Amino acid sequence: MSVETLGYSEHRQVWHRFYADFAFRPSTDRFQWPGISEPSGSVTWSLTALDDDPEYRLDRLVSVVRRGLTACADELYALDWHHDAYRFPTAAKDWPLSPFPDGDYYIYLTPDFRLGTFGHPWEYTLCVFGEALVTAISAELTEVLGEPLRRSA
Structure with a gap:
């Protein structure tokens, strides 16, 4: 059980599907945000609360998201726009990337x-989607980040 870097073909296929399924529109222009068509039932938090106590809150954010994803899935993709993408089992000791969008x-x-x-680096938000994951982590994320910025119907 280890982290695998996606090969060229799979990398392109996954990103192509992500662009299509989520209507991904990368932009630093705030009029183009939120950057994806947020799925029905998704919840999006601002990450500005991290500025108050970045080390503690960021560690909690990562821990909450990781626990939730581990409880809801056996395998994940980790996508970093214009960089390597990965596939890995949620049981892996070290995960690539972070839910926090550190510059990308x-x-x-x-x-x-x-x-x-979906972590948006310029809107400075984290969107969580999928009913099981939203249910698993919403309360704890709200403790860490404050009330959600928006909810998709």
Whole structure:
């Protein structure tokens, strides 16, 4: 059980599907945000609360998201816009990337695209989607980040 870097063909296939399924529109222009068509039932939090106590809150954010994804999925993709993408079992000791979008779009996604997270670096938000994942982590994320910025119907 280890992290695998996606090969060229799979990398292109996964990103192509992500662009299509989520209407991904990368942009630093705030009029183009949120960057994806947020799936029905998704919840999006602002990450500005991390500025108050970045080390503690960031560690909690990562822990909450990782626990939730581990409880809801056996395998994930980790996508980093214009960089390597990975496939890995949630049981892996070391995960690639973080749910926190550190200067680029960071995405965790199940291979069937049913649940995951979308970190937007310029809007400074984290969107959580998929009913099981939203249910598993919403309360704790709200403790860490404050009330959600928006919810998709």
